């Protein structure tokens with residue numbers, strides 16, 4: 001029998017997924033031709049949100065590349081829009097003049113974004129968010145324009161808004177309802193979401209009815225029916241979608257809202273099927289991939305002649321793909337009549353949960369802030385099993401109460417095998433476990449390749465990662481890769497690379513997006529992330545004080561009795577009688593139990609009560625010496641040529657200059673400098689992080705020394721002639737260390753790890769040194785003296801007030 005001809009109109013996610021199934025079930029049954037109006041191979045539309053938000057490149061979202069079509073002997077007409085179907089003679093025609101005969105025709109034309117028919121909607125700068133072209137347009141626009149307005153506060157609108165924020169635009173979201181995502185959330189969850197998104201920088205215009213779009217050629221403003229307006233250089237409409245049925249309708253196929261299909265995806269015309277967003281099944285046209293993939297599986301079986309019970313419709317669940325925010329919604333979340341709802345709300349932790357029950361069965365859920373139990377609840381909802389007596393457990397789940405001690409591994413291990421892990425692709429825990437244990441898939445990408453789990457929206461990636469961690473160690477006998485701490489498997493370089501690639505802007509966002517298995521982080525990763533974010537984004541990152549150690553929060557070294565020390569900065573260790581008098585007076589006034597000269601040539605006032613700190617700083621009126629911080633500490637100097645008969649250069653002047661250039665700089669670990677005026681090296685420069693030793697006609701620059709527990713002598717970096725060169729090399733070296741070392745790694749350990757040669761190579765070209773120096777200056781330009789900052793801020797000052805009956809803090 002001759003092979004049948006199968007033509008598919010539409011090269012999108014649902015149609016191609018159906019063909020993938022078909023090719024597995026009956027590889028040689030059809031000669032396949034696909035027409036796709038977009039000029040690309042099949043790609044993951046869902047991931048356009050990630051592309052916009054900087055999480056992926058367009059090339060990365062291709063699902064099946066050009067070769068896949070060749071390998072499967074599929075004739076693809078990309079960039080061809082089918083404009084006519086002759087159902088009598090069974091031929092389709094494209095706008096480019098191509099035609100194809102069919103025995104079987106699949107309509108997989110998806111949806112069109114709904115464009116509000118406002119006056120001015122045809123102006124330049126008014127677009128939808130549906131395809132690669134829209135995505136590229138937004139990225140281009142953000143380079144030249146600043147103000148973006150998104151109409152529609154649903155899933156798509158908020159994901160578009162997040163992407164536009166990432167692109168540096170000011171973003172206002174216009175929503176017709178009084179609260180966001182009303183199709184997925186109740187008002188409480190929606191308000192919590194709004195607060196979180198406002199904190200990320202979005203502005204919301206709620207209960208607004210758009211009236212007209214103004215501007216000459218290009219959009220300039222959006223006006224509302226209440227007489228108000230908002231400036232706009234770009235308007236993105238995200239107000240819903242409409243199944244794309246025009247072609248089917250013109251061919252005489254029955255359409256309602258979508259193309260009407262039965263349980264086998266058959267239309268009213270024999271031989272013609274529909275699948276995906278364009279199809280309407282039992283009155284519903286779906287707009288999420290999970291149900292569309294279920295439809296595709298049924299269609300493939302039908303076409304392959306494999307028995308199937310047919311498609312019976314789907315319960316859907318959604319997750320918003322906005323980093324830093326966890327939102328899950330499923331089923332009848334809005335408490336329809338006859339249902340009862342149970343709620344749990346923790347405003348401090350930003351967690352809200354609601355489950356909706358009907359006839360002892362779970363029929364809906366909304367989760368905000370902690371969506372860890374989403375897939376479990378969704379499975380229960382689909383299974384329709386009785387949840388009588390388990391309501392409290394479902395609501396409180398693992399997040400609080402008895403479950404609080406359950407680790408993420410235990411939580412994953414306890415999931416039943418038939419639990420759906422990847423909602424988009426309907427992949428169960430059992431399938432993933434099988435891939436890991438029996439098919440040698442020991443990474444997330446190999447699990448994705450094998451099972452498709454995590455290949456669509458990516459929302460299940462942390463779960464897949466968790467399962468890989470849980471089972472891969474056993475199968476391979478290999479140690480599971482170690483991360484910077486127990487909360488992640490990522491190392492320092494991977495984290496820094498991902499933060500810069502994805503433009504992640506807060507500790508919470510990093511943990512969320514990079515799948516931290518402990519959502520709170522720990523005392524190791526939180527300060528590390530705080531440092532990396534500050535180093536990468538010196539201008540925009542707001543230091544998270546709570547993620548610093550006590551010493552850095554109170555700008556003093558905490559002592560063993562809970563008191564603090566105060567060390568003012570004394571540049572190069574050079575002071576004056578009046579400064580000494582002032583220090584002495586303050587020490588007397590505040591009864592400072594001990595005044596000590598430190599090894600770094602500073603004066604340490606020890607034993608100060610926390611509540612006295614601000615007053616002492618005020619009276620001292622000197623900059624903080626940062627003796628407590630991961631920062632530039634001291635620059636020790638010898639007297640040098642000014643007084644010493646051996647001195648060849650002005651070591652004091654050089655030291656003071658370096659200290660003034662570098663003070664307040666935050667670094668991975670403490671950094672100490674010293675300058676000696678001759679090779680006798682009285683300032684002990686060769687056990688410092690950066691040591692400068694004067695020689696005849698120049699300076700030797702030494703790096704990577706340490707005088708602490710692991711004593712290490714410096715290695716010679718280079719010899720330079722002028723003071724300017726000393727500053728340039730010191731700045732470049734320290735910035736390079738800032739950009740490449742692990743948090744809490746001293747230069748001595750770092751140099752041993754990376755090797756002096758690699759550092760020399762990175763610094764050998766003047767232009768590279770200048771670029772590093774410029775980045776260091778930028779970082780410094782954002783720093784203020786912390787003591788002064790606290791003195792001028794009443795709220796910050798309050799942190800130093802004694803607690804009633806407070807015990808001294810113990811370290």
Ligand SMILES: Cc1cc2nc3c(=O)[nH]c(=O)nc-3n(C[C@H](O)[C@H](O)[C@H](O)COP(=O)(O)OP(=O)(O)OC[C@H]3O[C@@H](n4cnc5c(N)ncnc54)[C@H](O)[C@@H]3O)c2cc1C
Nearest residue numbers: 010012013014037045046081082109110276277287288289
């Ligand atoms: C930015 C964004 C994010 C999303 N995020 C999620 C998410 O997180 N989770 C989720 O479940 N869903 C999400 N969705 C929805 C999901 O992408 C769609 O449900 C899914 O892509 C629909 O697949 P489809 O094949 O039915 O339609 P489409 O993917 O739209 O494919 C239809 C294709 O047919 C082509 N076509 C139409 N008419 C013709 C013609 N006459 N001739 C030739 N070709 C034609 C179109 O150009 C299109 O390429 C998102 C959508 C967008 C836009």
Ligand SMILES: NC(=O)c1ccc[n+]([C@@H]2O[C@H](COP(=O)([O-])OP(=O)(O)OC[C@H]3O[C@@H](n4cnc5c(N)ncnc54)[C@H](O)[C@@H]3O)[C@@H](O)[C@H]2O)c1
Nearest residue numbers: 152153154155156157174175176238239240287319320321
């Ligand atoms: N994470 C996800 O699952 C995800 C992400 C993006 C898109 N999608 C899917 O893509 C499709 C399109 O998404 P969508 O958000 O555009 O559709 P939607 O229908 O879910 O939401 C549209 C929103 O726009 C609002 N709206 C309607 N008219 C308006 C007006 N005149 N002014 C202001 N607001 C108005 C509605 O109240 C609604 O909340 C949907 O099927 C959606 O499920 C899913």
Ligand code: SF4
Nearest residue numbers: 638644647677678682
């Ligand atoms: S290093 Fe010692 S010997 Fe040389 S100038 Fe300084 S104090 Fe004098």
Ligand code: FES
Nearest residue numbers: 422424456457458
């Ligand atoms: S849940 Fe979307 S890819 Fe798995």
